[in-house]
Amino acid sequence: MNLPWHLYLMAFLYIIAGINHFKNPGMYIRIIPPFFPNPKLLNSLSGIAEIILGILLLIPATTCLAAWGIIALLIAVFPANVYMYQKKKGGFSLLKLILLLRIPLQIPLILWAYLYTH
16 A cells, blocks of 8 residues: 555554543543433444544545545544533633644644545
C-alpha cells in the first residue's frame, strides 16, 4: 500500500482512541450527557466504531467510506464534548480552557477526515 503518512497517522489515532474506550471506560462514560440512554453501551459502540473506522481507513477500497464514518462519529460525539465543558465546575481554570478549546477542535478533525472522502 502506498498511502500518505497522514492517513496512517489518522488511522493510528482512531484505533488507539477506540482501544482506550475499553482500557479506560470511566473516562468516556462520565462525559456522556445524562439524556443519552445506556452510557456503557454507547461507550463500547463508539470505541468499536473508532477501531473499525481506523482500520478501514487503511484499506484503499474503504478509505472514503471510513472517512465519512469518522465525520459522522465526530458529529455524534460532539454533545459529549460540550457536556464535558459544561460539567466542569468552578471559574476560569487551565482545564476549563482546554475543554473549551477542544470543542472547535472538532472542525479541523472533520476537515482532516474530509480530505479522504473523494
